[in-house]
Amino acid sequence: xxxxxxxxSASLHTTSSSTTLSTPALSPSSPSQLSxxxxxxxxxxxEQNRLLxxxxxxxxxxxxxxxxxxxxxxxxxxxxxxxxxxEEDSWILWGRIVNEWEDVRKKKEKQVKExxxxxxxxxxxxxxxxxxxxxQSMPIKDQYSExxxxxxxxxxxxxxxxxxTYPEHNFFKEKDSLxxxxxxxxxxxxxxxDREVGYCQGSAFIVGLLLMQMPEEEAFCVFVKLMQDYxxxxxxKPSMAELGLCMYQFECMIQExxxxxxxxxQSQSFHTSMYASxxxxxxxxxxxxxxxxxxxFDIFMSEGLEIVFRVGLALLQMNQAExxxxxxxxxxxxxxxxxxxxxxxxxxxxxxxxxxxxxxxKKMKKLEKEYTTIKTKEMEExxxxxxxxxxxxxxxxxxxxxxxxxxxxxxxxxxxCALKEMQDKVLDLEKRNNxxxxxxxxxxxxxxxxxxxxxxxxxxxxxxxLRQQVRDLEEHWQRHLARTTGRWKDPPKKNAVNxxxxxxxxxxxREAETQAEIREIxxxxxxxxxxxxxxxxHLRRAEQEVISLREKVQYLSxxxxxxxxxxxxxxRKQAEIECKNKEEVMAVRLREADSIAAVAELQQxxxxxEIQKExxxxxxxxxxxxxxxxxxxxKDQIAELNHEQSTSAQVPxxxxxxxxxxxxxxxxxSTI
Numbered sequence: 001x002x003x004x005x006x007x008x009s010a011s012l013h014t015t016s017s018s019t020t021l022s023t024p025a026l027s028p029s030s031p032s033q034l035s036x037x038x039x040x041x042x043x044x045x046x047e048q049n050r051l052l053x054x055x056x057x058x059x060x061x062x063x064x065x066x067x068x069x070x071x072x073x074x075x076x077x078x079x080x081x082x083x084x085x086x087e088e089d090s091w092i093l094w095g096r097i098v099n100e101w102e103d104v105r106k107k108k109e110k111q112v113k114e115x116x117x118x119x120x121x122x123x124x125x126x127x128x129x130x131x132x133x134x135x136q137s138m139p140i141k142d143q144y145s146e147x148x149x150x151x152x153x154x155x156x157x158x159x160x161x162x163x164x165t166y167p168e169h170n171f172f173k174e175k176d177s178l179x180x181x182x183x184x185x186x187x188x189x190x191x192x193x194d195r196e197v198g199y200c201q202g203s204a205f206i207v208g209l210l211l212m213q214m215p216e217e218e219a220f221c222v223f224v225k226l227m228q229d230y231x232x233x234x235x236x237k238p239s240m241a242e243l244g245l246c247m248y249q250f251e252c253m254i255q256e257x258x259x260x261x262x263x264x265x266q267s268q269s270f271h272t273s274m275y276a277s278x279x280x281x282x283x284x285x286x287x288x289x290x291x292x293x294x295x296x297f298d299i300f301m302s303e304g305l306e307i308v309f310r311v312g313l314a315l316l317q318m319n320q321a322e323x324x325x326x327x328x329x330x331x332x333x334x335x336x337x338x339x340x341x342x343x344x345x346x347x348x349x350x351x352x353x354x355x356x357x358x359x360x361x362k363k364m365k366k367l368e369k370e371y372t373t374i375k376t377k378e379m380e381e382x383x384x385x386x387x388x389x390x391x392x393x394x395x396x397x398x399x400x401x402x403x404x405x406x407x408x409x410x411x412x413x414x415x416x417c418a419l420k421e422m423q424d425k426v427l428d429l430e431k432r433n434n435x436x437x438x439x440x441x442x443x444x445x446x447x448x449x450x451x452x453x454x455x456x457x458x459x460x461x462x463x464x465x466l467r468q469q470v471r472d473l474e475e476h477w478q479r480h481l482a483r484t485t486g487r488w489k490d491p492p493k494k495n496a497v498n499x500x501x502x503x504x505x506x507x508x509x510r511e512a513e514t515q516a517e518i519r520e521i522x523x524x525x526x527x528x529x530x531x532x533x534x535x536x537x538h539l540r541r542a543e544q545e546v547i548s549l550r551e552k553v554q555y556l557s558x559x560x561x562x563x564x565x566x567x568x569x570x571x572r573k574q575a576e577i578e579c580k581n582k583e584e585v586m587a588v589r590l591r592e593a594d595s596i597a598a599v600a601e602l603q604q605x606x607x608x609x610e611i612q613k614e615x616x617x618x619x620x621x622x623x624x625x626x627x628x629x630x631x632x633x634x635k636d637q638i639a640e641l642n643h644e645q646s647t648s649a650q651v652p653x654x655x656x657x658x659x660x661x662x663x664x665x666x667x668x669x670s671t672i
Contacts, residue, residue: 093115101131130218135222135224152188158188162183169212171211197227206282206285243277246309247277249368252367261320275332284311306359317357448533449534456526460523
């Protein structure tokens with residue numbers, strides 16, 4: 001890349017020998033050491049940076065002025081020509097700086113710092129950043145592709161935070177875009193290289209800014225250098241000890257330069273870490289818009305964390321009047337919403353104010369030693385306190401355990417005695433409850449419950465009275481002790497009387513305490529009796545419910561038996577009806593068969609009559625009168641046959657079989 005950048009500068013080396021870096025100095029702070037050409041070039045660079053930092057609104061206003069009048073057209077064209085000349089000069093200067101970096105870094109370090117403070121041109125920013133941190137030829141660059149093939153334990157955390165890194169920037173805002181992918185790769189590779197630090201959320205903003213300027217391999221190398229040589233690794237360690245040191249140093253600077261604001265912060269409990277921790281962790285990348293933050297990052301690459309202290313204190317100086325009028329919540333809102341947009345016109349004013357801040361590196365080292373001493377003392381005190389606590393704790397703990405053991409044994413003995421008494425009481429109560437008749441049991445229980453409640457109320461009142469007596473006795477005892485402080489100076493008789501009085505008071509106190517304990521035990525007894533009565537009542541109700549359920553079960557079983565008997569009777573009747581139906585069907589079939597036989601006989605008889613009729617016609621034996629008489633006889637026979645058939649056939653089939661013959665007889669009769 002250095003060769004690519006040097007190409008335009010090499011072609012312009014012959015234009016002016018006075019623009020080479022062989023001049024003694026490039027710093028405007030030492031004009032006596034600069035040649036006139038260098039001074040002119042620096043003035044042009046300052047003008048170029050000022051024009052480059054202007055926003056699009058000023059450019060639009062310039063374009064609009066071109067359309068308005070001829071004079072503005074001339075001025076705008078001259079401005080654009082000046083801008084192009086400045087850009088050309090900037091390319092020439094920075095191209096020579098990049099080509100001759102080793103010599104420039106050794107001989108002209110102050111001048112390079114001054115140029116960096118005025119802003120690195122965008123096209124040179126990637127290579128200059130690499131040169132400033134010496135990351136252009138790192139061996140770890142060859143390991144980058146291998147690191148991407150490995151698995152990092154921080155991958156889930158990195159994936160989670162990628163969408164929160166520059167969410168409004170086109171390079172990173174789309175999910176699974178190229179920007180998010182290369183950001184994930186760089187963060188994953190570093191988490192594998194430095195497993196102690198792993199991944200910290202604020203570091204993604206620094207890597208994102210590097211990826212906006214250079215490829216991911218070069219950004220990875222620059223980030224590794226920043227972590228190693230720019231105190232960032234200590235800032236991002238899990239303990240964040242370096243961040244605590246920065247907060248301490250910055251707070252001391254506020255106390256020295258802005259004492260009133262420091263007192264206001266203290267009164268509002270507005271700690272430095274509440275607003276300044278992100279300044280050190282992200283180098284103002286999450287505070288200001290990218291153009292301003294990038295200019296500050298240029299200086300950070302050249303001078304380190306010093307610029308963060310300077311810019312932070314400059315911000316507080318410029319906003320002191322507003323902050324003094326706000327409470328804690330208002331100050332937080334001011335830092336989050338007002339300060340980020342105070343320098344939209346360009347960062348020159350902020351950087352100029354930052355370098356007006358007095359920064360003493362020796363004092364910062366002294367503060368670092370103080371902070372280390374304070375932390376060391378705190379650790380030693382903690383260790384000493386733990387040691388003392390452990391030694392004292394052992395003796396006190398043994399004594400306390402012995403006391404607790406004795407008390408526990410006494411309580412256990414008392415509890416066992418009370419338990420035996422309660423068991424005897426329960427047995428007696430069960431016997432009494434069993435002896436009660438069922439009808440009056442509930443009423444008696446209710447009466448006993450009312451009586452128990454009354455006794456409980458009386459016991460509570462008595463207990464309160466006893467406690468009041470105990471308090472009175474204790475007060476009396478204290479007054480007595482106060483009166484008898486000089487009893488050893490009295491004669492022996494008086495001492496003996498005092499001792500007897502002391503013993504008497506002690507006995508009375510014990511008696512009062514014993515009575516109070518007895519009242520408490522009685523109250524517990526009454527509570528247990530009441531609970532026992534309530535439980536026995538519940539049990540008896542449950543037994544009654546069980547009995548009623550059993551009676552219902554018996555009733556339902558009897559009802560079920562009756563239904564089963566009815567069902568069997570209905571089945572028996574149904575079987576009898578089926579048998580009768582079968583018998584009737586058989587009888588009908590028999591009658592049908594008889595009817596069919598009778599019909600067959602009648603048909604045969606009719607056939608015989610027809611034969612006889614034919615024979616009578618052939619022989620001519622019948623006369624007219626005889627034939628009429630013969631016809632009447634036949635009709636009578638037919639009527640008789642029909643009557644027999646009607647009486648014998650009772651089934652429809654038989655009726656149908658027999659009723660089919662009369663038409664045949666009638667036809668025979670008609671022929672006769």
